[in-house]
Amino acid sequence: MNFAIKVAIFVLLIGGFRLYRLLESMPPETQSKAILGLLIAAVGLAIIAYSAQWLFDKLRFYIETTSHQSDIRFGVRLINLNEKFRKKHQSNTGALVKKVFEGSPAFYSNVLPGDVILEIDEKRIVDAEAAILLLEDANKWPRQIALIRNGRKVTIQMDYEQFILDNS
Structure with a gap:
């Protein structure tokens, strides 16, 4: 499984569990905004993780192809x-x-x-x-x-x- 997908799932699980506990005390009109915020955070972190993985792969390729004299x-x-x-x-x-x-x-x-x-x-x-x-x-x-x-x-x-x- 791709690293970015793992990060998104992790954020959704951890954030979802914590959000579930907070939703009980929130008014109904802010609950949907809180869920949307969690989804946006998960997607944002997945994009960052994907970008970091892509950069790491490019750097590793560069090091492998130039490491020998x-x-x-x-x-x-x-x-x-x-x-x-x-x-x-x-x-x-x-x-x-x-x-x-x-x-x-x-x-x-x-x-x-x-x-x-x-x-x-x-x-x-x-x-x-x-x-x-x-x-x-x-x-x-x-x-x-x-x-x-x-x-x-x-x-x-x-x-x-x-x-x-x-x-x-």
């Missing part, structure tokens, strides 16, 4: 695989390429957003952090990267020194 030397931003990608690729391990920075070694090696990095130099990638740690090793070039693209396994060979020579 990007590997500047290689030129990618990686995130962990979500449930959708795990089911689609039948794998719990790997790192999803969220962004490729133009002009980077990854860009010129034709790494694309949406690729799933499975291995770097024949070492299995468990998650985005593991991939970043392997990519940060500046002394380990050339790189052999195994990834899944459009459901097919692709291997990319990338040489950072060749990239520097080609782009200087």
